[in-house]
Amino acid sequence: MINIKEIEEMKIKELEKKYPFAVSFFENNHLNLEGYDEYTFEQYLNHFTEEEIEEWAIDIERMKVDFIVYMNQMLAFLGIKEADQVNSLTIIAGKDKYREKEHFETFTIHKGEIVSIVGPTGSGKSRLLADIEWTANKDTPTERRILINDEIPDKKWRFSSSNKLVAQLSQNMNFVMDLTVMEFIELHAKSRMIQNEQEVIKKIIDAANHLAGEKFDLDTPITSLSGGQSRALMIADTAILSTSPIVLIDEIENAGIDRKRALNLLINEEKIVLMATHDPTLALMADKRIVIKNGGIHKVIQTNDREKEVLVELEKMDKMISTFRADLRKGEILKK
Numbered sequence: 120m121i122n123i124k125e126i127e128e129m130k131i132k133e134l135e136k137k138y139p140f141a142v143s144f145f146e147n148n149h150l151n152l153e154g155y156d157e158y159t160f161e162q163y164l165n166h167f168t169e170e171e172i173e174e175w176a177i178d179i180e181r182m183k184v185d186f187i188v189y190m191n192q193m194l195a196f197l198g199i200k201e202a203d204q205v206n207s208l209t210i211i212a213g214k215d216k217y218r219e220k221e222h223f224e225t226f227t228i229h230k231g232e233i234v235s236i237v238g239p240t241g242s243g244k245s246r247l248l249a250d251i252e253w254t255a256n257k258d259t260p261t262e263r264r265i266l267i268n269d270e271i272p273d274k275k276w277r278f279s280s281s282n283k284l285v286a287q288l289s290q291n292m293n294f295v296m297d298l299t300v301m302e303f304i305e306l307h308a309k310s311r312m313i314q315n316e317q318e319v320i321k322k323i324i325d326a327a328n329h330l331a332g333e334k335f336d337l338d339t340p341i342t343s344l345s346g347g348q349s350r351a352l353m354i355a356d357t358a359i360l361s362t363s364p365i366v367l368i369d370e371i372e373n374a375g376i377d378r379k380r381a382l383n384l385l386i387n388e389e390k391i392v393l394m395a396t397h398d399p400t401l402a403l404m405a406d407k408r409i410v411i412k413n414g415g416i417h418k419v420i421q422t423n424d425r426e427k428e429v430l431v432e433l434e435k436m437d438k439m440i441s442t443f444r445a446d447l448r449k450g451e452i453l454k455k
């Protein structure tokens with residue numbers, strides 16, 4: 120459900136911008152919005168004089184309820200209900216591969232935070248991401264539990280395909296579809312029922328080309344994209360089209376794309392981002408990192424100022440490497 124408080128605190132002009140369909144509610148109820156841009160919904164309802172309320176038989180309390188019901192129905196219909204409502208994700212400790220209790224009790228990640236997950240190959244990084252995607256409730260090998268907004272999440276998250284809690288970018292992206300890039304993005308855009316479809320498609324393709332080393336166009340079949348290109352396309356698609364409040368990333372390093380840009384595209388004040396990585400630049404870009412050992416969360420490290428200095432150095436090195444890579448592609452002789 121959308122938050123009644125949020126709606127009440129929004130100005131009419133913000134409401135029109137964020138939820139354009141809200142205007143129809145006023146129209147249907149013959150309520151004139153002109154000149155009330157700067158009013159909140161509540162202030163608007165309260166602006167009527169006693170006489171007007173009587174004359175037009177306006178029931179303010181009823182109107183409030185009806186409006187929220189209408190908004191909820193519309194958002195559900197558009198597949199965006201609840202998607203923006205995740206404020207926190209909590210992991211409750213389970214057991215490692217030796218059935219020992221994990222080295223923490225609970226760990227909460229808030230909206231807008233990025234958390235990296237590090238640990239040796241096979242230690243259980245992907246397992247943790249899978250637990251989150253499944254909103255585990257002691258029903259996975261780790262026996263972890265996942266809370267959303269401090270509560271056991273509704274099971275419907277697991278099975279909903281259009282309104283997903285989690286958008287996952289995984290290591291293996293096998294495209295079996297016989298579609299062009301254009302058809303693929305169109306398919307996604309259509310399923311989201313966005314209004315400015317062509318604009319959004321262009322935005323995705325621009326962002327994807329920005330991330331990928333070699334450019335591709337809309338007529339390219341998905342199956343003939345290189346690993347880096349398909350990765351870039353998926354990232355741009357997720358960043359721009361997905362309404363999922365949680366983004367899980369399993370290794371973006373080997374993809375031959377601009378990783379920093381990719382991450383920046385996915386980061387958003389409204390989202391929670393978790394990424395499993397072996398890459399120091401990406402790991403340090405996160406606010407915190409979870410260290411996994413033998414299938415369990417061993418510790419959580421906060422990225423401190425000294426590490427942020429290391430990050431600056433790493434970014435310089437990364438820049439150098441990508442310049443060399445680009446020169447190499449162009450067939451140039453590399454020089455310092």
Ligand SMILES: Nc1ncnc2c1ncn2[C@@H]1O[C@H](COP(=O)(O)OP(=O)(O)OP(=O)(O)O)[C@@H](O)[C@H]1O
Pocket residue numbers: 214215216238239240241242243244245246247260261395413414415
């Ligand atoms: N706590 C646990 N209890 C039981 N099995 C676990 C646990 N954690 C992970 N596993 C299992 O261990 C195997 C390896 O884990 P996973 O694939 O998550 O490793 P990874 O860290 O992602 O490895 P890579 O770096 O190679 O991607 C998987 O089969 C996973 O289900």
